[in-house]
Amino acid sequence: MTLTIEGVHAGYGGGTVLHGVDLTVPEGTALAVLGMNGAGKTTLVHTIAGLVKARSGSIRLDGAELAGRPAHRIARAGVALVPQGRRVFASLTVAEHLGLSRRKGEWTVPRVLELLPRLGERRTHRGNQLSGGEAQMLAIARALLTQPRLLLLDEPCEGLAVDLAARVRGVVAELTRTGLTVLLVEQQPEHARAVTDRLVVLSNGVITERGETSTEGVSEISMFR
Structure with a gap:
């Protein structure tokens, strides 16, 4: 499903964080939103x-x-939103998380465990017994079981070791190949380029640059101005 955002302003209390954001994510594609801390990326996906x-x-x-x-x-x-920081329930097992999230549709528990086999090995483990990478996989699984047409991922590789971040990127890439529409929030251009078709740069609540992820040098400089 195509996501279209036009002229969006949003914020908290009396402050405005997003200032007229416009972007489009065509059906079956993946768009990355890059930016520094405080740029408004999380506010965008929460909006x-x-x-x-x-x-x-x-x-x-x-x-x-x-x-x-x-x-x-x-x-x-x-x-469906995969939030920054995973936010899994510490006292619930992996199986309980999956059971609570399940809705009827194409994404079933067996299909999710086929995509994320490590979770199958950890079904009886509680949220506070999982590694950062395992918790991130569980957060993605939980979102998929709600049968999304649009998946929002807020810095899914944050705080993960290099090998675990690569595994998460591989999962996101596989999801885009299934035809799911994906909006990925990231700080690191290399993570975005690995799994998305296009990118935008968000700075102080305004999109300052747009480009194809295959274009060398796009946004790496302007992002840190």
Whole structure:
């Protein structure tokens, strides 16, 4: 499903974080949003998911307006968020996480475990017994079981060792090959280039650059100005 954002302003309390953001993620493609800490990346995905209310502008999924809807209705419309920091429940086992998230659809528990076999080995382990990489895989699995049409990933490689980050990138790349529409938030251009088709740079709540991930040098300089 195509995501279209036009003129979105959003923020917290009396402050504005996003200043007229425009972007499009065509169906079955992956877009990376790059930026430094404080650029507004998390605010953007939270606004799409309905956790932050857009003050103005439009957020549409295949033409259906999402802006102004509560978060649970946006989730039912097919938007799933993999939050920054994983946020798995410490006291619940992997199997319990998967059971709570499951909805009827193409993504079943066996299919998720085929994509993420390590979780199958850890089904009886609680959230606080998982490594950072395993917890990230569980957060992705949990999102997939809600049957998303649009997957929002907020810095999924943050805090992971190089080999674990590579595994997460591999999973994201596989998801894009299934035809899922993906919006990936990242600080590191190399992570974005490995799994996305296009990228934008967000700086102080404004998109300052757009490009193809195959283009050498795109956004690596402007991102850190």
